[in-house]
Amino acid sequence: MAETLAPQAARPVSLIRKVLGWCVHAFTASGLACAAVILYLLVRGGPDAVRWSFLLMILATIIDAVDGTFARAVRIKEAVPSFDGRRLDDITDFLTYTCLPLMLVWRAGLIPEHAAPWLIAPLLASAYGFCQVDIKTPDGYFLGFPSLWNVVALYLYALPIPPWPALYILLFLAFLTFVPVKHLYPSMPGRLNRFATITGAAWGLLAVALVWSLPTDAAPEFSSTERTLAYISLIYPIFYMVTSWSITLKAWTRPATTA
Numbered sequence: 001m002a003e004t005l006a007p008q009a010a011r012p013v014s015l016i017r018k019v020l021g022w023c024v025h026a027f028t029a030s031g032l033a034c035a036a037v038i039l040y041l042l043v044r045g046g047p048d049a050v051r052w053s054f055l056l057m058i059l060a061t062i063i064d065a066v067d068g069t070f071a072r073a074v075r076i077k078e079a080v081p082s083f084d085g086r087r088l089d090d091i092t093d094f095l096t097y098t099c100l101p102l103m104l105v106w107r108a109g110l111i112p113e114h115a116a117p118w119l120i121a122p123l124l125a126s127a128y129g130f131c132q133v134d135i136k137t138p139d140g141y142f143l144g145f146p147s148l149w150n151v152v153a154l155y156l157y158a159l160p161i162p163p164w165p166a167l168y169i170l171l172f173l174a175f176l177t178f179v180p181v182k183h184l185y186p187s188m189p190g191r192l193n194r195f196a197t198i199t200g201a202a203w204g205l206l207a208v209a210l211v212w213s214l215p216t217d218a219a220p221e222f223s224s225t226e227r228t229l230a231y232i233s234l235i236y237p238i239f240y241m242v243t244s245w246s247i248t249l250k251a252w253t254r255p256a257t258t259a
Contacts, residue, residue, distance in 0.1 A: 021079030140188035203236035
């Protein structure tokens with residue numbers, strides 16, 4: 001009878017790699033700490049609650065943007081095989097990209113007060129998006145609107161958008177979650193994604209400047225300088241959406257090739 005070969009033993013993971021792996025997970029979990037403070041600020045209220053909530057959302061976005069690089073550097077699945085960092089990342093993202101921004105929209109009175117139940121629509125749409133297996137396409141895109149409600153909330157707050165149009169914008173973007181449009185995924189390979197990363201970094205600086213300049217009054221009044229900064233920074237989200245739709249429309253209208 002032929003011998004059966006024993007499976008090759010897995011290479012032992014050094015203590016330092018295990019420690020680094022847990023440090024990466026702790027770094028990802030720091031986004032949850034940001035979420036907890038945002039929740040406290042929004043419940044507490046006060047003149048500076050919105051400004052600091054947006055700043056913490058930006059910090060959480062930075063953490064989300066770089067933790068994957070750290071995870072790949074330490075080969076996180078080998079270093080800490082018993083812990084699912086992707087699940088932790090999804091939980092954190094759902095809070096900081098969806099739940100808390102929508103709560104800010106409500107607390108800041110950006111939509112009609114009696115229309116608040118409609119915020120359930122973008123919430124459920126995002127839950128659908130986060131749970132889609134093919135939400136990230138093999139060629140490096142997000143499929144459907146990628147639940148950037150933190151960005152949406154910022155511009156609904158910083159621009160002179162009346163409550164009813166603001167609600168319609170939220171509902172329209174929630175609908176786009178179900179439309180299979182390829183949206184740029186800056187951290188993935190590809191010329192356009194690299195360009196989006198570079199321009200996105202510049203936009204991030206503008207966003208920080210915009211948030212820092214937000215008035216702290218209970219009934220904020222924006223100066224012309226703040227409005228101008230908001231309109232200038234809006235160039236990047238417009239570029240992002242127009243480019244994403246252009247890529248998709250080009251693919252939809254391209255003649256199918258026959259084998």
